[in-house]
Amino acid sequence: MKAKLPFLSFFFFVFSIALAANYYSGSSYFYDFPNCQTLNITMICSNKIDLNEFYFSPNCFLVENQTYVNKWVCNCWNGYKLNFTINPASNNTCDIYMVYTQEIEFTEKREVYVHYSETPIIYNTTLNQTINQTIIEKEKIVPYIPEDVNRTIDELKKSLEEQKIVNEGNTRAISLLMENLRELQSKSSFYMNLALFLAFLASLFAILLIGNFLSKKINS
Amino acid sequence: MNKKLTIPIFLILLGGIALGALVNVISNTLTATVTTKIPLETKFVAVSDRLSIVDDTTVTGEVYGGDTIWYNVTTTNHANNPIERYPVTIVSSNQGLSAGLYEIEQVIYQDNNGEWDITNLLYCVNPDGTLTPLRNCPAKGVDDPIELFFDNNGDGNAQPYEIAAGETLWNKITVRLSPALAGGQTITIRYEEHFALP
Numbered sequence: 281m282k283a284k285l286p287f288l289s290f291f292f293f294v295f296s297i298a299l300a301a302n303y304y305s306g307s308s309y310f311y312d313f314p315n316c317q318t319l320n321i322t323m324i325c326s327n328k329i330d331l332n333e334f335y336f337s338p339n340c341f342l343v344e345n346q347t348y349v350n351k352w353v354c355n356c357w358n359g360y361k362l363n364f365t366i367n368p369a370s371n372n373t374c375d376i377y378m379v380y381t382q383e384i385e386f387t388e389k390r391e392v393y394v395h396y397s398e399t400p401i402i403y404n405t406t407l408n409q410t411i412n413q414t415i416i417e418k419e420k421i422v423p424y425i426p427e428d429v430n431r432t433i434d435e436l437k438k439s440l441e442e443q444k445i446v447n448e449g450n451t452r453a454i455s456l457l458m459e460n461l462r463e464l465q466s467k468s469s470f471y472m473n474l475a476l477f478l479a480f481l482a483s484l485f486a487i488l489l490i491g492n493f494l495s496k497k498i499n500s
Numbered sequence: 501m502n503k504k505l506t507i508p509i510f511l512i513l514l515g516g517i518a519l520g521a522l523v524n525v526i527s528n529t530l531t532a533t534v535t536t537k538i539p540l541e542t543k544f545v546a547v548s549d550r551l552s553i554v555d556d557t558t559v560t561g562e563v564y565g566g567d568t569i570w571y572n573v574t575t576t577n578h579a580n581n582p583i584e585r586y587p588v589t590i591v592s593s594n595q596g597l598s599a600g601l602y603e604i605e606q607v608i609y610q611d612n613n614g615e616w617d618i619t620n621l622l623y624c625v626n627p628d629g630t631l632t633p634l635r636n637c638p639a640k641g642v643d644d645p646i647e648l649f650f651d652n653n654g655d656g657n658a659q660p661y662e663i664a665a666g667e668t669l670w671n672k673i674t675v676r677l678s679p680a681l682a683g684g685q686t687i688t689i690r691y692e693e694h695f696a697l698p
Contacts, residue, residue, distance in 0.1 A: 303534045303535065303536050303537065304537050304538075304539040304578045304579045304580070305536045305537065305538060305539045306539040306579030307539065307578075307580045307581055308581055311530065317525070365581070366536055368539055368540075368579065368583045368585070368695050369695040370536045371536060371538070372534075372535075372536050373533070373534065373535040374533070374534045374536075375531065375532075375533050376531065376532045376533075376534055377529055377530075377531050378530040378532075379528070379530075380527070380528055380529075380530070381527045381528075382525070382526050383526075384525075384526055
């Protein structure tokens with residue numbers, strides 16, 4: 281059996297796009313998020329942040345309100361358009377960090393080759409195990425939305441370890457079955473050879489008997 | 501007898517292909533540095549004789565009793581949203597201002613929609629943001645400014661004026677000074693847009 285281990289990879293790359301533009305107080309600015317699962321916004325300002333000086337919408341909530349730092353959490357979705365509105369009286373300079381996660385689905389091709397001899401049960405068992413394994417993986421991963429990158433990496437590592445253990449178990453089971461099969465093969469080979477040898481002896485004995493009978497007949 | 505025996509062996513090769521849809525999560529960071537700019541740009545664009553423009557929001561000049569002075573102001577909203585604002589005029593004199601501001605005899609306001617005598621709709625802004633009718637305003641000392649607001653509906657409660665996104669408004673204020681004004685005093689006029697009073 282040759283089976284590639286399921287390929288699980290977690291891409292974590294951060295790229296920054298510095299947006300340089302004039303931001304007039306009293307204006308609204310929009311940011312598109314074609315794919316968005318979570319969005320966390322941190323604002324760090326050089327002057328004190330006044331009440332309602334900045335506002336993010338829709339579905340955004342101010343979760344931390346410090347003198348110079350504001351943190352917002354937005355419940356975003358694919359195709360989300362973030363509205364950032366500045367109060368007309370605002371006079372500040374701020375760095376804004378919008379950290380968002382997006383889910384990307386891709387298709388991975390896996391090839392499983394099953395080599396078996398004689399007993400069809402081995403084939404069925406092996407194939408079912410492989411297919412079930414694929415389904416379990418998908419169920420584990422598809423609904424998963426990480427909130428914290430480190431936790432995500434740890435859990436994915438754990439998932440990889442679990443799969444490694446499952447695959448090692450499968451490999452051992454297959455080896456055992458193949459060993460049994462080879463033993464059966466060896467035994468059947470021995471008995472068939474023995475049967476043929478006995479048949480050969482019986483044929484030889486019959487020929488001798490027939491020869492003996494014919495010689496007696498000729499002599500009489 | 502040498503007889504070669506063969507045992508049939510069935511060899512079947514099966515190939516299976518499984519397609520697994522995997523979902524990975526990508527985390528990105530979008531950063532922006534925001535320096536906010538005042539959205540309303542106010543500018544004195546023309547003034548009468550006796551007055552001269554000091555900067556965009558300030559004019560000054562030496563005036564005499566019975567003079568009529570005027571100035572023309574524009575305001576542009578650079579924001580992409582409408583803004584409610586309180587335009588105020590801040591006046592001071594090097595000889596001070598009398599109680600009730602009787603140095604000012606009449607004020608005419610003009611814009612795209614026409615012109616009106618707004619003398620009785622002028623109020624001075626108190627430190628707490630409330631309004632006091634012009635003729636009840638307190639006296640001011642030398643170079644001590646007084647803040648005036650044009651209350652359009654005359655109810656004595658300051659209401660904001662809205663300027664649309666990207667809009668530029670202009671107005672012309674014409675002031676007729678009292679003949680009783682002591683001659684040769686220097687006045688300074690500032691025009692400001694506030695987002696709240698005071």
